[in-house]
Amino acid sequence: MRETEGIVIKSDDFRETSLIVSLYTREFGSLKVLAKGARDPKRNMTSCFVPVTWNYFSFYPEREKGLYLLGKCETKEFFPSIKEDITKFSLSLYMLEIAETLSPEKNPELFQFLIKVLEFLEVTPLKDEELFLSFIEYKILYFGGFRPSWERCVGCHKPSPGVRYSFQWGGILCSECQEKDPDSIPFSESLGRVLQFLSRCRIEDLPRLSLPLPLKKSLKGLLHYHLFHRLEGKPRTLPFLEEVMGSSFSP
16 A cells, blocks of 8 residues: 555546546656545545545555555645635646646656645735736746746757747747747747746745736746647646636637
């Protein structure tokens, strides 16, 4: 038997009383566990498997390929305030999905970041939802090893100012290399400074950050294109998030 802690991403009904639960864990990354009898009213376990719940649990070796058998489960934090706020809840679901897809293997730093975000959302009102979303996307890309590159031109590898951004190559192009990717988009020095700031920004600092609307929109567009290129598609939770926030985030 193995023990770990994990955040519930989703749970699906299995047969009459069981659940298949998708988790993002500290020690093992993405896991799927079979929770036998979890929907049996006599066991009263379903609250453990509500999405965006942080649990301690044990599991047994693979029952089938990619599926483990749940042993014990104990809830560490239910995050009731997040579940009562549709915007916070949808942001959390989106965050967990892209973390699981982008970095399914063991990634303790990313797991700890996810926990810090949930703890922050549980007690802190959202000041700027779109900027908060950009912060989350950037940090998941950062901890997953896929952050945008802005220090050096990805065409010639020289530390030159970027004038275009290539999603295909994941970084800036200098004036001499800008023609190498016809699908690249304009990139500004101010956008580079924002990306640099996000690298060292803590979530506690975010409420004090304010960006001009054009710069915020440029940041949002760049991160979405970059993220969806790395994911090779759009997250399934994106339409729900767009509906809740009343804005389109799709490229």
